[in-house]
Amino acid sequence: xxxxxSTWSEQEQVIAKHAFDVAYExxxxxxxxxxxxxxxTLVEIEDVWQLHDFLSARRHxxxxxxxxxxxxxxxxxxxxxxQGWLRLEELEGLAPEKLAKIVALTRMSY
Amino acid sequence: xxxxxSTWSEQEQVIAKHAFDVAYExxxxxxxxxxxxxxxTLVEIEDVWQLHDFLSARRHxxxxxxxxxxxxxxxxxxxxxxQGWLRLEELEGLAPEKLAKIVALTRMSY
Numbered sequence: 270x271x272x273x274x275s276t277w278s279e280q281e282q283v284i285a286k287h288a289f290d291v292a293y294e295x296x297x298x299x300x301x302x303x304x305x306x307x308x309x310t311l312v313e314i315e316d317v318w319q320l321h322d323f324l325s326a327r328r329h330x331x332x333x334x335x336x337x338x339x340x341x342x343x344x345x346x347x348x349x350x351x352q353g354w355l356r357l358e359e360l361e362g363l364a365p366e367k368l369a370k371i372v373a374l375t376r377m378s379y
Numbered sequence: 380x381x382x383x384x385s386t387w388s389e390q391e392q393v394i395a396k397h398a399f400d401v402a403y404e405x406x407x408x409x410x411x412x413x414x415x416x417x418x419x420t421l422v423e424i425e426d427v428w429q430l431h432d433f434l435s436a437r438r439h440x441x442x443x444x445x446x447x448x449x450x451x452x453x454x455x456x457x458x459x460x461x462q463g464w465l466r467l468e469e470l471e472g473l474a475p476e477k478l479a480k481i482v483a484l485t486r487m488s489y
Contacts, residue, residue, distance in 0.1 A: 301426070301427055308417075320414070
């Protein structure tokens with residue numbers, strides 16, 4: 270028997286993909302802007318290496334976070350809501366059980 | 380018996396250290412400026428990841444290149460001269476054998 274989370278209707282898949290893409294676009298847009306700002310303050314080589322460390326960490330985090338597998342999407346969405354990249358309203362149309370799970374997960378800390 | 384390269388007089392040590400530091404300052408100053416310029420052209424996230432790749436490569440190269448061990452300094456200086464971060468005249472005062480070796484090494488490709 271499949272769990273409720275492993276079945277996503279076509280409509281849910283469209284909603285999920287859109288929400289996922291929107292959150293990604295917001296986060297990377299903010300990152301591009303932040304890096305541009307940081308880069309305007311570079312004076313010494315240590316500032317450059319700090320920027321490198323920052324980019325290494327952000328890249329690793331973003332690569333790991335945006336994982337579009339239906340089995341883990343509720344966790345992904347909960348984290349994106351927690352971090353402010355997605356609003357719960359943008360997930361409206363998902364099955365109530367999925368939304369309830371996502372809401373519950375947003376109350377947990379990672 | 381020690382090779383000529385393993386013996387550096389006090390005067391040679393001062394000249395070598397100064398030349399090494401000057402080349403390093405030039406290279407990292409140029410890098411800080413280049414990164415600032417690149418950062419002003421960031422538009423998409425791919426630009427940011429390209430900047431990250433660029434910094435990873437440059438950091439690895441610089442960390443490896445500026446190795447202040449007397450046994451390998453002639454190779455370090457030859458490479459710095461080849462790459463334009465140091466002028467041969469800035470090594471004047473080193474023993475003629477060392478200078479000859481550095482000049483010979485500058486004619487080799489790495």
